[in-house]
Amino acid sequence: MSWQDVRFRDRVGPLVEYLAAQGVIDRSDWASAAWATGLHEVPRHVFVPSRAYAAAYQPGESSRPIDRKANATDWWRACYTDCSIITQRDDGATAPDDPTGTPTCSLSAPGIALAFLDLLDVRDHHRVLEIGTGTGWTAAMLAWRLSSRQVVSVEVDPELADLASENVRRAGFAPTLITGDGAEGMHELAPYDRVHVTCGVREVPYAWIEQTRPGGRIVLPYMPAPTAEQGGLQLALTVLDDGTAIGRFHGRAGYMMLRSQRRQQGARPGGGDGRAGSTRFDPRTLDDLLGRYDGAVLMLAALVPTIAIASSQERLADGWGCRVHLRDLAGDAWAVCESGAGAEFEVVEGGDRDLWDEVQAAYFAWVRAGHPGRDRFGLTVTPHEQTIWLDAPS
Ligand SMILES: C[S@@+](CC[C@H](N)C(=O)[O-])C[C@H]1O[C@@H](n2cnc3c(N)ncnc32)[C@H](O)[C@@H]1O
Numbered sequence: 001m002s003w004q005d006v007r008f009r010d011r012v013g014p015l016v017e018y019l020a021a022q023g024v025i026d027r028s029d030w031a032s033a034a035w036a037t038g039l040h041e042v043p044r045h046v047f048v049p050s051r052a053y054a055a056a057y058q059p060g061e062s063s064r065p066i067d068r069k070a071n072a073t074d075w076w077r078a079c080y081t082d083c084s085i086i087t088q089r090d091d092g093a094t095a096p097d098d099p100t101g102t103p104t105c106s107l108s109a110p111g112i113a114l115a116f117l118d119l120l121d122v123r124d125h126h127r128v129l130e131i132g133t134g135t136g137w138t139a140a141m142l143a144w145r146l147s148s149r150q151v152v153s154v155e156v157d158p159e160l161a162d163l164a165s166e167n168v169r170r171a172g173f174a175p176t177l178i179t180g181d182g183a184e185g186m187h188e189l190a191p192y193d194r195v196h197v198t199c200g201v202r203e204v205p206y207a208w209i210e211q212t213r214p215g216g217r218i219v220l221p222y223m224p225a226p227t228a229e230q231g232g233l234q235l236a237l238t239v240l241d242d243g244t245a246i247g248r249f250h251g252r253a254g255y256m257m258l259r260s261q262r263r264q265q266g267a268r269p270g271g272g273d274g275r276a277g278s279t280r281f282d283p284r285t286l287d288d289l290l291g292r293y294d295g296a297v298l299m300l301a302a303l304v305p306t307i308a309i310a311s312s313q314e315r316l317a318d319g320w321g322c323r324v325h326l327r328d329l330a331g332d333a334w335a336v337c338e339s340g341a342g343a344e345f346e347v348v349e350g351g352d353r354d355l356w357d358e359v360q361a362a363y364f365a366w367v368r369a370g371h372p373g374r375d376r377f378g379l380t381v382t383p384h385e386q387t388i389w390l391d392a393p394s
Contacts, residue, residue, distance in 0.1 A: 065097035131182035136164030224301035
């Protein structure tokens with residue numbers, strides 16, 4: 001370790017203070033305090049490439065390219081603030097510090113990483129399967145908390161897997177790292193007591209449930225279709241003795257999708273000819289829902305599970321307004337509706353479904369249920385299907 005590396009512990013203190021002030025670390029809770037100690041013991045900077053891109057959450061920080069050679073002070077700062085650090089774009093085709101590329105791997109921000117680790121609720125004897133090693137930081141945190149031999153982590157991207165293997169070794173850990181498709185879990189080394197998923201999931205792969213001991217827990221960033229991969233929620237599932245899993249939603253979480261569940265890049269919704277109609281339901285109502293009401297998003301995910309909703313602020317015929325796109329991820333239906341000054345709004349729809357009507361009906365089901373928040377929803381996964389429920393699984 002260089003003298004700078006040795007001094008990383010001085011940099012961790014302010015980060016821990018920040019996370020405690022945010023309520024992420026609760027010093028009165030033994031498990032939460034243990035993860036704060038983990039931040040001191042596992043040098044996060046070892047997992048940050050020399051050139052990357054800091055996506056800042058902490059006030060006073062900006063999103064920016066970081067370069068250890070060109071500006072070491074800024075690079076170190078990004079390593080020890082509540083920043084997610086983008087470490088790969090376009091599966092490696094674009095440099096991580098080039099913001100024009102789509103992020104495909106990041107080192108999770110400490111705040112959200114600790115929230116998930118806390119939700120995982122590990123005990124000293126647990127064996128953990130992690131999905132999405134990335135550059136290896138959370139696998140090293142788990143290896144620090146348990147032991148290297150109790151942690152198995154799977155990464156689909158061979159270059160990242162190699163990098164992670166080098167990084168965990170430099171940090172002093174040796175969890176079992178596997179290169180492969182984490183959607184299949186790692187059957188040969190099952191059963192696990194805990195599964196820690198660090199990529200976004202729309203459909204929970206049943207393999208994870210099969211490979212988890214009854215009573216075990218799976219935590220994952222649940223990224224339902226309606227939010228169009230722009231946002232998601234923390235989900236903690238408990239595996240039951242009948243081979244199903246059941247659990248509730250917690251705080252927010254935005255993650256890169258599990259590779260096989262990435263949205264297909266098809267024609268932009270609204271392309272091609274469509275049927276023109278009109279609606280009195282204001283598209284701004286949907287735009288408003290997406291970022292603000294997790295309960296509404298879950299109701300939409302329950303009732304119209306394959307419909308992605310995206311909205312954009314655009315210059316429209318009569319000034320700036322909102323354009324809402326709907327798209328059926330399981331078919332070719334789409335709809336576009338623009339806000340405007342009149343009493344009615346034009347809707348253009350394509351394909352064999354009336355997506356606008358379906359989404360509107362789901363929205364009003366949420367209103368009729370009394371605007372339930374995310375804490376009233378949960379998810380059940382069986383070998384054949386997954387179901388979002390309100391209040392109780394039955
Ligand atoms: C947010 S990053 C991982 C964060 C990481 N655990 C950390 O230490 O902060 C998500 C990772 O999931 C990986 N991934 C995506 N799909 C996967 C799959 N099917 N199997 C295994 N890994 C996958 C991506 O390649 C990426 O490295």
